[in-house]
Amino acid sequence: MTDAIVPDSQHRGFVARLPQLPRDLAQLARFDRPIGWWLLFWPCVWGTWLAGAGWQWTLLGWFLLGSIAMRGAGCVYNDIVDADLDRQVARTASRPVASGRVSRKLAWAWLGVLCLIGLAVLLQLRWQAQLVALGSLALVAAYPFMKRITWWPQAWLGLVFTWGAPVGWVALRSDHWEVLAALYAGAMFWCIGYDTIYALQDREDDALVGIRSSALRMGRHVRAGVGLCYALALALWTLALWLLRGDPLALLAMAPAALHFAWQVATLKPDDGDNALARFRSNRFAGLLVALACFVVGNA
Numbered sequence: 001m002t003d004a005i006v007p008d009s010q011h012r013g014f015v016a017r018l019p020q021l022p023r024d025l026a027q028l029a030r031f032d033r034p035i036g037w038w039l040l041f042w043p044c045v046w047g048t049w050l051a052g053a054g055w056q057w058t059l060l061g062w063f064l065l066g067s068i069a070m071r072g073a074g075c076v077y078n079d080i081v082d083a084d085l086d087r088q089v090a091r092t093a094s095r096p097v098a099s100g101r102v103s104r105k106l107a108w109a110w111l112g113v114l115c116l117i118g119l120a121v122l123l124q125l126r127w128q129a130q131l132v133a134l135g136s137l138a139l140v141a142a143y144p145f146m147k148r149i150t151w152w153p154q155a156w157l158g159l160v161f162t163w164g165a166p167v168g169w170v171a172l173r174s175d176h177w178e179v180l181a182a183l184y185a186g187a188m189f190w191c192i193g194y195d196t197i198y199a200l201q202d203r204e205d206d207a208l209v210g211i212r213s214s215a216l217r218m219g220r221h222v223r224a225g226v227g228l229c230y231a232l233a234l235a236l237w238t239l240a241l242w243l244l245r246g247d248p249l250a251l252l253a254m255a256p257a258a259l260h261f262a263w264q265v266a267t268l269k270p271d272d273g274d275n276a277l278a279r280f281r282s283n284r285f286a287g288l289l290v291a292l293a294c295f296v297v298g299n300a
Helices: 020-028 035-050 057-086 104-122 127-134 137-149 153-161 164-170 177-209 214-244 248-253 255-267 273-281 283-299
Strands: none
Touching: 020 057, 020 104, 035 057, 035 153, 035 164, 035 177, 035 214, 035 283, 057 104, 057 137, 057 164, 104 127, 127 164, 137 153, 153 177, 153 214, 164 177, 177 214, 177 273, 177 283, 214 248, 214 255, 214 283, 248 255, 248 283, 255 273, 255 283, 273 283
16 A cells, blocks of 8 residues: 555656655655646746746746645645545545545645745745735635535636736736736636546546536536637637737737647547546646747737
8 A cells, every 4th residue: 555656646756766755745745746736837827928027937936836835735735624535536545645644643744844835935926916826825725625515616726726827917017907807717717627627537436425526517518518618718818818919919829729729629538537637637738838828929
């Protein structure tokens, strides 16, 4: 049991070579699955680059560190809250807290360390962005409970996991709120889409345990549902770019991302867990395509 990993873990490299306890803590923070912090980081980049202040490499470096730390903190908190449920789901039963390899007391201490790193990042931002970043805490705290009370926990995750877009924008400017609103709303639908794909891996276990998800709610229409989410995300992102710069460049800039999302939906196999996981992970590249569109329009 000490070497057990969840099936979607990218259990290789530095994490795989760690001794058992440090490895368990790294897995608890999902350091073995970098896709999560990429998905948290890209909205930060979108807000920063669309703000039109150039590359901002130092700011993005802080955002990257913050994304890794706070995604890890969120996962630790989620695993503490969900330990009893995780034990009943095949994909999550071997997680460190659920399996008993890491005690709840140690998990809370590890959560505190990660939050201190997040605080160090927060202090690098101007006060307006600090307030915006702190505004996400209540949403984060409530997220693990959403799967117990709603069929759409992915919608709540959309509020939480894309909060970097307003933080990145407000870190540099405090105007054109309509642009930010469209950007953030699009990011939320993007998150609902990709997390529905991710939830396809657990549909059978979730149904048995009583966990709710958009993947279960959409049923046999899940591909169409994901396609609708992606279409709404693209429409809102294009609107954000158009509101900032009303010329055809705003439309052309989103074309590569639109093609990628069309590929995801067209090739998605809802009953194939490996296929779903691969399409979910491809959103790291999708985030880059949207980031490039934001930079082109924001800095042209």
